[in-house]
Amino acid sequence: MWRETTKHERNRQIFDEELDAFLPKRILDFHVHVVNEGVLPADNPFHAGGPAIQRYTFEELATDLDECFPGRENSAVCFGIPQVDADHRLNNNYIASRCDNTKFFGLRLLDTHRDDAESVRRDLEGGKLLGLKPYPVYPRKANEADVEIPEMLPDWAMEIVNDLGALVMLHIPRRARLADPLNQRHIVELCSKYPRAKVVLAHIGRAYFYKNVVGNLERLKDLPNLYFDLAMLNSWEVIEYAFRELPAHRILYGSDIPIALAPGKSVEINDQYTYVTPKPWSLSISDDHGKLVFTSFLYEELRAIRKAVERLGLGPDFIEGLFYGNGIRLLRSVQDGSRK
Numbered sequence: 001m002w003r004e005t006t007k008h009e010r011n012r013q014i015f016d017e018e019l020d021a022f023l024p025k026r027i028l029d030f031h032v033h034v035v036n037e038g039v040l041p042a043d044n045p046f047h048a049g050g051p052a053i054q055r056y057t058f059e060e061l062a063t064d065l066d067e068c069f070p071g072r073e074n075s076a077v078c079f080g081i082p083q084v085d086a087d088h089r090l091n092n093n094y095i096a097s098r099c100d101n102t103k104f105f106g107l108r109l110l111d112t113h114r115d116d117a118e119s120v121r122r123d124l125e126g127g128k129l130l131g132l133k134p135y136p137v138y139p140r141k142a143n144e145a146d147v148e149i150p151e152m153l154p155d156w157a158m159e160i161v162n163d164l165g166a167l168v169m170l171h172i173p174r175r176a177r178l179a180d181p182l183n184q185r186h187i188v189e190l191c192s193k194y195p196r197a198k199v200v201l202a203h204i205g206r207a208y209f210y211k212n213v214v215g216n217l218e219r220l221k222d223l224p225n226l227y228f229d230l231a232m233l234n235s236w237e238v239i240e241y242a243f244r245e246l247p248a249h250r251i252l253y254g255s256d257i258p259i260a261l262a263p264g265k266s267v268e269i270n271d272q273y274t275y276v277t278p279k280p281w282s283l284s285i286s287d288d289h290g291k292l293v294f295t296s297f298l299y300e301e302l303r304a305i306r307k308a309v310e311r312l313g314l315g316p317d318f319i320e321g322l323f324y325g326n327g328i329r330l331l332r333s334v335q336d337g338s339r340k
């Protein structure tokens with residue numbers, strides 16, 4: 001089994017020794033991908049940190065959350081897998097049909113080529129999907145690194161989001177990520193022009209290594225409708241910096257399950273980052289000598305969060321907010337807004 005949960009004794013030991021006393025009793029994971037059978041083409045599965053998968057269902061998610069967080073009440077914000085050759089409508093419908101706004105909360109993949117204002121508004125007004133998940137692949141540029149945020153989030157979509165006070169889970173494009181001046185400008189413009197939108201900067205703007213985050217939160221931290229998720233961040237330095245710089249109530253715990261369930265770790269080398277995994281993955285360097293015993297990205301992220309919390313002397317209120325309170329308050333504010 002590729003998933004590194006407490007089903008493996010070595011992970012159970014990490015949980016018992018390092019995480020059990022640290023984690024609060026309720027956990028809301030704000031960044032999870034779910035995909036039903038038939039969405040992904042048979043010849044192009046999704047590579048979850050190495051292992052290729054054709055589906056990742058709500059049943060699997062429920063089991064994995066229980067097995068990653070024994071004894072915790074868990075819930076998750078879920079969205080599909082953004083892949084141009086996938087059936088994103090089938091994926092969106094599955095998310096909408098299974099999200100109850102109690103345990104599971106759903107977002108809608110936004111493909112600017114296949115979607116229009118009418119279908120997006122209809123899906124969001126239904127109240128089952130609380131916002132949009134755009135992605136840099138959807139503008140279908142020859143070079144994905146050239147994509148600009150407004151191409152992923154055109155005005156017609158943002159007007160609906162703003163109107164309904166909905167969420168946007170934003171995975172920013174461009175090689176320099178959070179440090180890119182154009183990205184910085186577009187994020188400020190997006191949040192200012194659409195003040196009722198709630199924008200979550202996924203992976204803190206993909207700043208997985210220290211130099212990418214330093215000095216780059218200053219322009220963004222005072223935008224009242226901008227939130228930051230920690231998904232796949234394994235660097236305690238980046239997390240500590242974010243905890244020091246950002247308003248605590250706008251930081252959200254997120255994992256990036258199912259990728260985060262795979263064995264591996266994100267590491268920083270010479271102001272860059274890569275993943276190290278036991279099996280080859282297009283985004284990683286792999287341990288082909290079999291030198292290491294790995295745990296999940298998910299547990300490496302929790303270790304890094306704990307280390308940053310302890311170094312800064314942050315208390316139980318901070319921890320409860322990070323793992324649950326901040327996220328649930330944000331979701332409830334979206335639900336309140338959409339009823340108006």
Ligand SMILES: [Zn+2]
Nearest residue numbers: 031033231256
């Ligand atoms: Zn993700």
